[in-house]
Structures are given as structure tokens and as C-alpha cells.
Amino acid sequence: MDEVPLKVKLTNSIDEALARRGQIKKKEIHSYEADALVDTGAVSSVIPANVMKQLGVLAIGHRLAEYADGRKDRVELTEPITFDIIGRTTTEGAMVLDDEVIIGQTILEVLDLQVDCNNCKVIPNPAHPDQPVVKIK
DSSP states (O other), X not given: OOEEEXXXXXXXXXXXXXXXXXXXXXXXXXXXXXXXXXXXXXXXXXXXXXXXXXXXXXXXEEEEEEOTTSOEEEEEEESOEEEEETTEEEEEOOEEOSSSEXXXXXXXXXXXXXXXXXXXXXXXXTTSSSSOXXXXX
């Protein structure tokens, strides 16, 4: 399991959709810039409850989270959030727990990003440096 610090912009995806439809103003879109931890051992992404509140997203259900030590906990799953990492964006719900933003494997895969452990940073897949390419089959 590798862990790398990263800056990430989180945005309420529902707000973005409402703004595109002219139902709210762009300045009303909730967003949050975070110091995140990329954790290649985590499948899903995680945000703390205070970030959920800042983004104005609600819980849409629950998931069972399993920690590295084997403990399991039922946690909230959020409405869609847009994750912007080094200029690449994707949208998905996040699990709500603990006190840090964690970027998991699903976002890394969809954004076609790799963890450069030697330099402690996240980089675009060298095979696709200009845009993400997502494997389908």
C-alpha cells in the first residue's frame, strides 16, 4: 500500500448540474480544496463529515467500510462529488469517515493516474499524458 499527499478540488456535482441548467448561479456552487492522501490500498474515496457539510452534499445510503486492521464500520455514502486532480475530473460518491480526504483506486483508475512513489506524487499515465483513457473490456 502506497500513500502520497495531493491537492484536490472537490465540488458538489448536483450544484454543478443546477448551474449548467441556469437554476443557480456559478458562485453558489459548493466546493472545497483539500490536502488529500492518495491511498492505493483504498478502493473508495473518503471525506470527513465536515467536508461533506462544506460541500452541501447529503448521504444517499450506507456502505460497509473495512479498515486495514480488519475492523468493519457502517458509514454514510454521499451524493455525487466531482474530484479534480491535476486537471482531470470524475464524479462519484464518497464514504464519510475519519478526518482526512482519501483518494482511492476507483478515482485513480478512471482518471488514468499513477502513483510515482519515488517522487511522492501522482502523475498522468505516461501512455496517455494528455487525457485519461479508461479501459472498458
